[in-house]
Amino acid sequence: MAVASSADRRRGPLRARTTAAFKGLTAGLAVALLLVVPATAGHADPKPSVKRLEKELAELSKDSDKLIEDYYHGRREQQDAEKAEKAAREKLEAAQEVYDRESTQLRAMAVSEYIGGRPSPLTLIADSGEYTFTMSRLALSDFLISQQEARLSGFTRVRDEHRRAQQEAADLAEELDATVDDIDERRKKAKKLIEKIKDKIDQLHKAPGRRSDGTFVPQLPGGSDNITPRMRLVKTLIAQRFEVPYGIGCYRAIQDGGQHPLGRACDFMLSRGGTMPSGAEIERGEEIAKWAIKNAKRLGIMYIIYRQRIWHIRTGGWRVMTDRGGTTANHYDHPHISVY
Structure with missing residues (x-):
């Protein structure tokens, strides 16, 4: 009758939890996707109200939270599996070392008996000096037999432990690979759903002052931040969606011919003091x-400057700008956004 190994006993609950979490993840995603799919004629209003969109966003947010919870639960499982796999590998290395040592000693004993018929006389080292004596053939034979049996018994235990450790490490490595794949799939689905939520939020807002032909009426800056309502909307949406840990600078009183004194531009900082941002902040x-x-087009954004390049809505595509002499001047530490 086969007996389940310790690796099997550990792997069972983990696999059950992973399967249950994945089923919940799939069900949540299905519900979320039903909410995202546009309504068809005859079943719902093809132009949903803001109130309805807000309700859908609330439902999507709940599903997103569940996906994120499942994702982090999977990450914890992965970390536990990594620790177990590492411990198994260390155990295997220790068993391999003992295994190799015992194998060498056993081979040496066999060679000694084969070549000499019996080992050389034994030497005893004492505090008062070195004493050499030879056992009788019978006593030596009995001694060697008992020593060999003990050696063989120890070698068998080491060999079996080595095999168990090797199998355990292989099982845990396989389990770890499966866990990593499952977590990666969860992360991708959660990321897609979150992006749908964010897109829905964006679509709830349209820039004020947009004419029917797609152009925008001029706006005066106002409020304590001295920026236009259109710029304020863009600033708010970016702050909510991306977070900007190093601050957002908009109005500047100095007349430099740009959009900042007009309240129609903001800089979204990625570092402090003119230093080059980290890789993560550059990606942000x-x-x-x-x-x-x-x-x-929907928010009235006129142009964007980032990393010594400029994108303009009239021309599209990025083009390189001339060197202005510094990290901040060349916009390496922040994207600049101007609106109409």
Whole structure:
């Protein structure tokens, strides 16, 4: 009758929890996708109200939270599996070391008996000096037999432990690979759903002052931040969607011929003191720029400057700018967004 190994006993609950979490994840995603799919004629209003969109967003947010919870639950399982797999590998290495040592000693004993018929006389080391004596053939034979049996018994235990450790490490490595794949799939689905939520939020807002032909009426700056309502909307949406840990600078009184004194531009900082941003912050800047391009027509965004490049809604595409002499001047530490 086969007996379940310790690796099997550990793997069973983990697999059950992973399967249950994945089923819940799939069900949540299905519900979310039903909410995202546009309504068809005859079943619902093809132009949903803001109130309905807000309700859908609330439902999507709940599903998103569940996906994120499942994702982090999977990450914890992965970390536990990594620790167990590491411990198994260390155990295997220790068993391999003992295994190799015992194998060498056993081979040496066999060679010694084969070549000499019996080992050389034994030497005893004492505190008062070195004493050499020879056992009788019978006593030596009995001693060697008992020593060999003990050696063989120990070697068998080491060998079996080595095999168990090897199998355990292989099982845990396989389980770890499956867990990583499952977590990666969860992360991708959660990310897609979150993006749908964010897109829905964006679509709830349209820039004020947009004419029927797609152009925008001029706006005066106002409020304590001295920016136009159109710029304030873009600033708010970016702050909510991306977070900007190093601050957002908009109005500047100095008349430099740009949009800042007019309240129609903001800088979304990715570092402090003119230092080059980290890789993660550079990527955040790229995502902000992509978002601004995607929503430019609806929000009245005129141009974007980032990393010594400029994108203008009239021409499309990025073009390189001349060197202005510094990290901040060349917009390496922030995307600049201007609106009409």
